[in-house]
Amino acid sequence: MQRVCLALPTMRSCPGTIVDLAEEAAFAVENFGVEVHLLILDTTDTYDAAGFAKNVDAVASLAPAPGVFVHHLGNAQQEEFFRRVAEQSGGADPGLLLDMMLPPAVAYGSCVNRIFLGAAALGCTSAHLRNDDADFQVLDGRKVFPIHHELLSIGKPAGEAEAGVTRSELDPADADKPVLLVSGSFMGELNVDIGEIRELDPAVYHDVVRLWTPPVWPDEDRDAMVEVSFRGTGTEPFTADESVLGPPDIWNVFMCNVALDHRAYEVLPLLPSVKTLGCDYALLHALVHARMPAVVHNRHIVNYYTPERRTGAGFVPYQMGFVKLLLSMLYLYPVYGGMIDLGRDLLDERHGLKSEPILELIRGSVDWDRAGNEHCLDVLDRSYRKLGGKYTELADAVAGQRQQLLDxxxxxxxxxxxxxxxxxxxxxxxxxxxxxxxPDGAAG
Structure with missing residues (x-):
């Protein structure tokens, strides 16, 4: 029986999301005959004991469902597991490996990497990622679950997956290649909370977002990228299924509405940056740039903002995560550009992803000239001070940590x-x- 991992990383109270995902898991079992392991990696206990207790209660209240196995791991259980993995891997510095897997602060790439290793430990052949700040769409009173399209195609040879999509753009030469990626997008608010900047000053918004575009691109291409960045798929609600098989566009895949085959995530982990937004897309870039066939569907999730990112205490830390995203691109774009150049050479003779050429690209990016990031921080300082108000406080915070951020x-x-x-x-x-x-019966 096919065993899959439906996964939720969280650091906040989200009992409603837990209930929704249990329903999605039961839907998958009922409609596809799979075994679903619902893996909840929960570090809420590090920040909010009461919020963690609500998550524990939500898990405890789930009605048993045949074929659904729930694993709720708090911070202590995760630390025990990942410490064991780090030590038994034979790495020269298991303490460093553990720190990259379970750092003391939020790390989007690290939490997804934990899911990947959890899925491997559970013997799953695919990981299906969701988020705690998104809802499912609803049609005729029923939730629109992305796992429907994911299980129709994930892991199958692309030629077989053609039967489950509404449109195929598959090159016949790719029919034997496996579908390692199935994804939808999102609708609702920007997936990075910077819309207020656009409302305050569209010109400043343009200047700031342009900082994350590839500097080697022509100006018109960089400006076009600004217009589509962080916006998802618009506002058109789901009415009927649409899915396309073929080489995907990187703009049509979203890390919180995605299924990945183990032949992808067991090869390439994500960037383990701490307090950095958007650092969890490298694996999607590798699959897209290798021109692997994938399925893109329209069961988009609905993105919303959690309130803490706009509070006095939460505003600057959240926006610093965006600053760190911009700075990370200095090292990511050489890797992504190299992936584009390599194309199908990223694959081995069995159409599997190879880590060696990607590792070489990463190592080559480490000593990249910092001048680009110096310029980035200069533009941010001018832009935030022009906006004034709380953005002046943000500018001061960035200036005070300038060298640390670069390092x-x-x-x-x-x-x-x-x-x-x-x-x-x-x-x-x-x-x-x-x-x-x-000790409480959950996996750990």
Missing amino acids: EAQEDAARWAVLVEAWPAMVAAARAGGLRPG
Whole structure:
């Protein structure tokens, strides 16, 4: 029986999301005959004991469903598991590996990497990622679950997956290649909370967002990228299924509405940057730029903002995460550009993703000239001070951490190279050790 991992990383109280995902898991079992492991990696107990208790209660209240197995891991259980994986992987510095997997602060790439190793430990062949700040669309009173399209295609040879899509753009030469990626997008608010900047001053918004576009592109292409960045698929609600098989566009895939085959995520981990928005897309870039066939569908999730990112205490830390995203691109774009140049050479003879050329690209980016990031911080300082108000406070925070931010962006790239090199052994250790039952019966 096909075993899949439906996964939710969270650091906040989200009992409603847990209930929704349990319903999606039951839907998958009922309609596809699979075994679903609902994996909730929950670090809420680090920040909010009461919020964590609500999540525990939500899991406890779930009605048993045949074929659905729920694993709710708090911070302590995760630390035990990932410490064991790091130590048994044989890496030279297991403490560093553990720190990259479970750092003391939010890290979007790291939390997804934990899902990947958790899925390996559970013996799953695919991971289906969701988020705690998104809702499912509803049609005729029923939730529109993305896992419908995901299980129709994930892992199958592309030629077989053609039967499950509404339109195929598949090159017949790619019929034997496996579908390693199935994704929808999102609707609702921008997936990065910077819309207020656009409302205050569209010109400043343009200047700031342009900082994350590839500097080697022509001006008109960079401006066009500004217009589509962070916007998702618009506002048109779901009415009927549409899905396309073929080489996807990177703008049509979204990391919180995605299924990935184990032959992808067991090869390439994500950038383990701390407090950095949008650092979890490298694997999608690798699959897209290798021109692997994928399925893109319209069961888009509805993105919304959690309130803490706009509060006095939460505003500057959240926006600093966006600043760190901009700085990370200095090291990511050489990697992505190299992936584009390599194209199908990113694949081995069995159409599997190869980590070696990607690792070489990452290592080559580490010593990239920092002048681009110096310029980025200069533009941000001028832009935020022009906006005034709380953005002046943000500008002061960025200026006060300028050298640290520059150093951390470079260090993140170097640490990513270490993790990519160690990843095969970590996957093997996770698979060999499995997830052990915790004291409350949950896996750990």
